[in-house]
Amino acid sequence: MVRPGGRSARVQASVHAAVRELASEVGRDALTVPMIAQRAGVTPSTIYRRWGDLQELMSDVAVERLRPDTAPKDIGDLASSLTAWAEQFFDEMASPAGRAYIRDALLGDPDGSNAGRCSAYAAEQIDIILTRATERGENTPDTETVIDHVVAPLMYRILFRPDGLDASYARRLVATAMTLSRTSSPPTA
Amino acid sequence: MVRPGGRSARVQASVHAAVRELASEVGRDALTVPMIAQRAGVTPSTIYRRWGDLQELMSDVAVERLRPDTAPKDIGDLASSLTAWAEQFFDEMASPAGRAYIRDALLGDPDGSNAGRCSAYAAEQIDIILTRATERGENTPDTETVIDHVVAPLMYRILFRPDGLDASYARRLVATAMTLSRTSSPPTA
DNA sequence: CAGCTTAAAGCAAATTTGTTGCGTCTGGAG
DNA sequence: CTCCAGACGCAACAAATTTGCTTTAAGCTG
Structure with missing residues (x-):
């Protein structure tokens, strides 16, 4: 279960924002997990553990949009x-x-x-x-x-x-x- | 352009066969490019150069089926x-x-x-x-x-x-x- | 059919990405 | 306030992907 508030929520928001920013800067196909992690101020392992892989993260972001x-x-x-x-x-x-x-x-x-x-x-x-x-x-x-x-x-x-x-x-x-x-x-x- | 016959055709057939075999042996989600390359008797770089990545290869195989x-x-x-x-x-x-x-x-x-x-x-x-x-x-x-x-x-x-x-x-x-x-x-x- | 040209394959080093164990931090419950 | 559990950071490790160069062989051309 993802905790609703606090740090978890901040990480989630910052990762989503990083995906949107980078997608418009370098193009959707050039995105990588390490790149997103760096922009979001988070370690890659956080993303891997929480979303599994790039596709699931992108899916999550896509549904939002x-x-x-x-x-x-x-x-x-x-x-x-x-x-x-x-x-x-x-x-x-x-x-x-x-x-x-x-x-x-x-x-x-x-x-x-x-x-x-x-x-x-x-x-x-x-x-x-x-x-x-x-x-x-x-x-x-x-x-x-x-x-x-x-x-x-x-x-x-x-x-x-x-x-x-x-x-x-x-x-x-x-x-x-x-x-x-x-x-x-x-x-x- | 993919050459229609000879070695190219053999590689294509053997890679497709490897995908089908391995998919039924270890499950579709466990497939990796190096694993497929080994079964097909081919080097991974051949697959990367010809198909780009695992998804495109799987797409190619799926259309066949x-x-x-x-x-x-x-x-x-x-x-x-x-x-x-x-x-x-x-x-x-x-x-x-x-x-x-x-x-x-x-x-x-x-x-x-x-x-x-x-x-x-x-x-x-x-x-x-x-x-x-x-x-x-x-x-x-x-x-x-x-x-x-x-x-x-x-x-x-x-x-x-x-x-x-x-x-x-x-x-x-x-x-x-x-x-x-x-x-x-x-x-x- | 022999020689030539060139796309495609092999090989191996270098780079990048993905995984995992472990310690630390922080929401939220009691 | 204290404790607990889940989530994060870090770092070492393992695996996959990329790339420059060499070698093979398909399909022309003469």
Whole structure:
């Protein structure tokens, strides 16, 4: 268990900061554990003991940066709100930086908990949008349906086929998902 | 450029074989470059120079193992064929071994070409199934539609939310995708 | 088919990274 | 206030990675 306060927390913050600084200075691929340790004012063995290796540390940092900082904007209707959110999600995730974070988050993640957290972030944002629409009396698809038919295709193509993507693709996915509002049978989870 | 035959080819084959053998003997996570080099009868520097690092080598091997070895079975109609294929795809990919291969394929892949190859394998299989159905006069969805609404959700959940998945989820995705046969607007690619 | 060219492999030294045992420090509980 | 446990620092050690140079052999070319 990581202690919540005091020195442990300071070390954690300073290591994370060192990663962010160095990543922007020398590039993500040039990072090494000893380099990060020195910048953070910490010995390498501290990092190895606490995070295991560079990948797990990067995964930890990546999840932090993928956390949404604000609730999605409330535009009028569901179709507009979801489209706007999907476009923004696409822009963030499909950028070189976003792709690197996604890869890092998936990479150093032995038990899948970091990846699960990323997915939960998206689910929360979608939930907010759908709840607002439901309160307005709109007919809405299930959160899981939006994940399956909007988020998943975006992530799949970002990860497996990064070429020829643009925001119009995100819009099309939302339009298709909207047609599934009534007929869909949501998955198990 | 990698020379197509002779010694280069022998080294490549022997290194790949060494990876497969050792992975089943000591476990994937215990592999190291020097260990693989010794088993393959090669010096470590050969592997470093040719593949860069362990991740890229593992990615290379993983793509080999993710390549389908046979054309999908031809059952009667489109719905059955696609469902059968999706179930098999799900079983292979969601297994611990399959998940490990997917991760490896994505991880050591600086330019995304290995991931693209994996995606192309699935697209080929789907194409075969859809072409057969079209020749039978059936109304079929687009290949890209099947990728977006069947393959992508499966991969997304395997990567980001591995819990609570089963084959019935794959069946449900196929059923939903079939309803998109006429109305879908396929994505750019 | 003999000679030439050059990519790729071998070898070994040097460097860098990762591991581990042990003593010290510091939150936080009692 | 005192004690305990977990986390950190330090340093020696072990392992992996990089690199300059040499050697081998694939595939042309004449």
